Amino acid sequence: MGWLGLRQKRGGPAEHEHMLPDGGGPRDLLRLARHQLIGTIMAFLVDNDLEVSATNLLLAHGAFSGSNPHLARQIASRSLTPGGITQKWLNELSEQDSGQPDRADLDRLITRLETNLESFHTHTKEARTVTSDYGTELEQHVSDLEQLEKTGRIVSSLADLAKVMLDRTRRAEDDMRKSEEEAKALRRSLARAKRDAEVDFLTGLPNRRAFEVLLDRHYREAREKCEPLTVAFCDIDEFKRVNDLHGHEAGDRVIKAIADTLARISNDQCHVARHGGEEFVMLFCGLTPGQAAQKLDNARETLADRRLINRKTDEPFGQITFSGGVADVFGYADTRAALKAADEALYRAKSGGRNRVEIADPA
Numbered sequence: 284m285g286w287l288g289l290r291q292k293r294g295g296p297a298e299h300e301h302m303l304p305d306g307g308g309p310r311d312l313l314r315l316a317r318h319q320l321i322g323t324i325m326a327f328l329v330d331n332d333l334e335v336s337a338t339n340l341l342l343a344h345g346a347f348s349g350s351n352p353h354l355a356r357q358i359a360s361r362s363l364t365p366g367g368i369t370q371k372w373l374n375e376l377s378e379q380d381s382g383q384p385d386r387a388d389l390d391r392l393i394t395r396l397e398t399n400l401e402s403f404h405t406h407t408k409e410a411r412t413v414t415s416d417y418g419t420e421l422e423q424h425v426s427d428l429e430q431l432e433k434t435g436r437i438v439s440s441l442a443d444l445a446k447v448m449l450d451r452t453r454r455a456e457d458d459m460r461k462s463e464e465e466a467k468a469l470r471r472s473l474a475r476a477k478r479d480a481e482v483d484f485l486t487g488l489p490n491r492r493a494f495e496v497l498l499d500r501h502y503r504e505a506r507e508k509c510e511p512l513t514v515a516f517c518d519i520d521e522f523k524r525v526n527d528l529h530g531h532e533a534g535d536r537v538i539k540a541i542a543d544t545l546a547r548i549s550n551d552q553c554h555v556a557r558h559g560g561e562e563f564v565m566l567f568c569g570l571t572p573g574q575a576a577q578k579l580d581n582a583r584e585t586l587a588d589r590r591l592i593n594r595k596t597d598e599p600f601g602q603i604t605f606s607g608g609v610a611d612v613f614g615y616a617d618t619r620a621a622l623k624a625a626d627e628a629l630y631r632a633k634s635g636g637r638n639r640v641e642i643a644d645p646a
Contacts, residue, residue, distance in 0.1 A: 323347045331368045335472030337480040483557040486542035494556035512612040513575040516629040519561040520604045520637040576609045580640045604638035614645030
């Protein structure tokens with residue numbers, strides 16, 4: 284219950300008093316509060332054997348930072364039940380909760396956790412080295428005392444005391460080694476959480492968030508080199524019919540099939556990401572809108588010629604197609620405007636009969 288503030292536990296104020304110098308100002312207080320928040324979140328995840336995932340970090344941050352009091356009350360109530368807090372319950376809670384901080388909050392949270400883990404690992408390793416050296420020296424003293432042929436009562440007592448101290452030193456060294464291993468495991472979990480936050484789980488493609496970062500970087504590079512840059516939106520035609528006739532599981536397989544088709548034309552100059560639902564977004568570096576549209580149209584024809592079958596029922600899906608909209612990034616004020624233009628071109632392709640690619644006109 285320490286992470287609920289009902290009793291002092293790891294990461295509590297007592298452990299961080301050394302971080303706040305005498306007469307510390309507001310910046311010192313803020314730094315202390317941040318360290319305590321990170322410690323609380325880490326304790327919550329470890330004590331309840333929870334995954335260090337993007338979703339769990341967002342939930343924990345909302346509950347313990349004070350930004351989501353309702354979520355904090357839910358977690359507090361659940362912790363008092365016999366079942367306690369489990370990953371399954373937390374997954375169900377994440378589907379219901381809409382008050383989580385945005386991805387920027389997650390990035391800042393992960394960065395702080397990484398910084399704290401790095402500091403913890405460094406200090407623990409140094410302390411273990413010092414403890415190990417001290418134990419080795421103490422062990423030699425014990426050996427010297429035991430080898431004395433005529434030891435008085437005082438020397439014998441000192442030898443016994445030294446043995447106890449040596450035993451405790453070795454145990455402390457083992458505990459520190461375990462703490463190092465736990466810190467390493469948490470760092471690996473954080474690395475996985477960062478990757479998961481940028482990858483679409485169903486298709487394995489980059490997600491919308493990762494694509495926006497990629498677009499910003501290539502936009503700056505293309506502008507400096509005066510090279511063309513094109514964006515495109517793709518949307519599966521009549522996807523609702525697939526879900527209604529074959530079910531959502533079959534619909535997921537169709538999404539993966541189209542993701543694979545688009546991924547085949549991707550390379551260092553062509554990037555594809557899942558934008559959400561049945562919609563994909565693409566970035567063509569060094570290609571004009573006409574060249575990008577031709578490349579996308581070839582992928583469209585390849586997919587349209589295939590006849591997909593629902594392997595679970597052996598029923599054919601029929602012809603699966605997608606529509607696309609393409610826009611010149613530098614034909615608009617910024618990347619956001621270019622994406623909007625590509626989306627409008629996609630809508631025109633849908634309205635014009637589907638299974639086609641339209642190019643946006645900046646004029």
